[in-house]
Amino acid sequence: MPAQIRPISEELQANAKEFLNEVPERIESDLEALKTWIKQQPHLNPRTDDQFLIAFLRGCKYSLERTKAKLDKYFTLRTKYPELFSVTDVDNPKLREIQRLGPIVYLPNLLNGCRVGMFRIGVCSADKYTMLEVMQVGQVMQEIALMEDDHAIINGVIFIMDLKGATPGHFLQMTPGMAKKMTAFNEEALPMRPKGQHFINTITGFETIFNMFKPMMSKKQQGRLFVHGKIESLTEHVPLKYLPKEYGGENGSIEEAIAVWGKKFDEYRDFFKDNANYGTNEKLRPGKPIDFDSIYGTEGSFRKLNVD
Template sequence: MLKLSIRTLNPQLQQAAIKELHEVPERLTADIAALRIWIQQQPHLRAREDDQFLLAFLRGCKFSLEKAKHKIDRFYTLRTKYPEFFSVTNVHDHKLRELINSGIIVYLPTPLNEVGPRIAFIRSGCYPADKFTMQDIAHVMEGIQDILLLEDDYALIFGIVSVIDVKKASTAHLMQMTPAGLKKMIVFSEEALPLRAKAAHFTNTPSSFETFFNLLKPMFSKKHQQRLSVHGNKLDSLYEHIPLKYLPKEYGGENGSIEEGIAELNKKLDDYRDFFKANAQYGTDEKLRPGKPIDFDNLFGMEGSFRKLEVD
């Protein structure tokens, strides 16, 4: 039997994978092989087939082979349909690097509670609203998520908790978040990405944020709506979910700094240059899809409606 090319989990992570994700270590070779064979049998699909990448989808779907198939299909379908949102191929793109250097998002080094979800720290509005679009923001987010899929076992096993600081967000920033763009990002997150969003905490929210939040919330499934929290300027309520020590140094915490996070992301983009360049060869061809083609109008809704997604 061929040896898998995957990372060995530490005992705590392995125990969590078995308990929370229904992972059976002795069955990994067979599970990954089954998913790879399915990919090779799909005439419309060109997807990565390396062990660690396929394992990410299996873990993200709690080892439901059918759900993993669905997510991989949606992952490449949406990247092919909307590459400007979801498919990074050039890590030297100046907009990509400028947004990274603005500190719009960093992933903090210590997971929540030491062994738990990865913490994403997002600073909305730290970039010029007249220079970057919503698709530029989505492009950055997806590029970083590609790296998490390959190397962050805490994110894959325990999910991601996001802290979104809206202090610098102006009305112009919030107006960029169009319903059409938000729908694309939410559908991709819930139907295509094998990273579970465990919670999102909005903090330092201005009065104008209420309108945006009321637009955003109904787009999620009811389960995900329950995972959204707005704390305003009441940081004590945030600390009930994420203790201060797990925030960046700039916010009084002990969990690395924004500057260090930016440097780390730039290094990772450099290291993964060839990986991202290869993204151009993967995707879907709807003309070759067996059965009915994807109904994008139904997927995203028509005339402003939005199909609710019930996912874990």
């Protein structure tokens, strides 16, 4: 049976071949090899539809061993920390309230083939919303992008973090433990391709958080971090026209993006309910169970998960 995946444009296919080692004629057998391995893992119960699994193969440049590790970590972390990584109810009133404020938006026009996203923590009052609640909205959006945004999966995502309106209250909510979990998930479990993170309108206290996150990241990702005092410095990397209208650009408006994503939350309602059916059971894991406390204790250095 042919692989049940979306067709992609010639340009995207060329990029998938050149940068991700994709061989279109071999996709079916690559997916089959991954599914065979999944069936042999008593502790692992993941989604197995082709469109979901090919995102992991592409995110790991078709290395089967890396794909196995990433898929395992994805469901391991979601099972252990569902409040951070596994949303099952997109009709939660607070989740929707935050989504409508637009702290996180993805923009319609691509920059060199990459998706452009914006994170504006300052639009959510730290007195009313927690960082965890805002991150849950981002988690939903990431998961939807994982399922439907071939540009983000194949070419990558450029993120702009605008800290205008942020307060020390926002930063105080980001504990070292949460930072470690999020860094591990984004780098080791999520099959997205981050191509750059740009910080603008930084405030007092930002440096402390920045210096907490940075050492947890791989050297490659550290090299993709850029701090800009003002927007003029940002536009040397992200030309103005790729920013939304509210920033003087031509890349749609934040209001439009919020509306588009509100509809997507509706469309994916059953998909997220279904999340409750997937995960891992550490009691059934072959070999030694993962000691999460030693990995994520707030003291000591962060050690990478080892579930290959």
